[in-house]
Amino acid sequence: MTTLAPLPNPWTTLESRLVYRNPWITLREDQVLRPDGQPGIYGVVETRLAAGVLALTPEEELYVVGQFRYTMNEYSWEIIEGGTETDETALEAAKRELREEAGLVAEHWEPLGGEIHVSNCHSSERGYVFVATGLSEVEACPDETEDLQVRKIPFDEALRMVEQGEIKDGIAMIGILLYAQCRRRRNQAG
Secondary structure, X not given: XXXXXXXXXXXXXXXXXXXXXXXXXXXXXEEEEOOOOOEEEEEEEEEOOEEEEEEEOOOOEEEEEEEEEOOOOEEEXXXXXXXXXXXXXXXXXXXXXXXXXXXXXXXXXXXXXXXXEXXXXXXXXXXXXXXXXXXXXXOOOOOOOOOOEEEEEEHHHHHHHHHOXXXXXXXXXXXXXXXXXXXHHHHHHO
């Protein structure tokens, strides 16, 4: 196995200032010395942890959520996901989001892969994906900002949607592709 060693940080932060804050994001602007030694600025969007859920039935049907994404000005099909609340772990957020968005609870939870850097060129957002199985229905209670469609589709259909560019959300794509890889290895070990 090849190990890629990280290089030391070539950036120097001279000063940080808060530009904007709301319940979901904080925007800060840093005065920096760039890797070339010249002064510059760097804008950073800080967020809460993100958690995604691959909610799977015994027949390997996946629950997906559809909603209009204001930032992209388009409709988006995704896995169940959301951000952590104060002092909430990614797993706790995943469990809460599964209940709120899809009206489901799960008996079994398994992390899928490791930490995901969602958009590390301008954001500090970190994400985690979990596989949830042993599903039971409860009452859904989505946030007031969410107008959701919840559908159950065959996992292979979700994988096709990623491959065809119909699912564009990064956490959903990573989760679906990681699970497909795990499933392929499991079937090969058979």
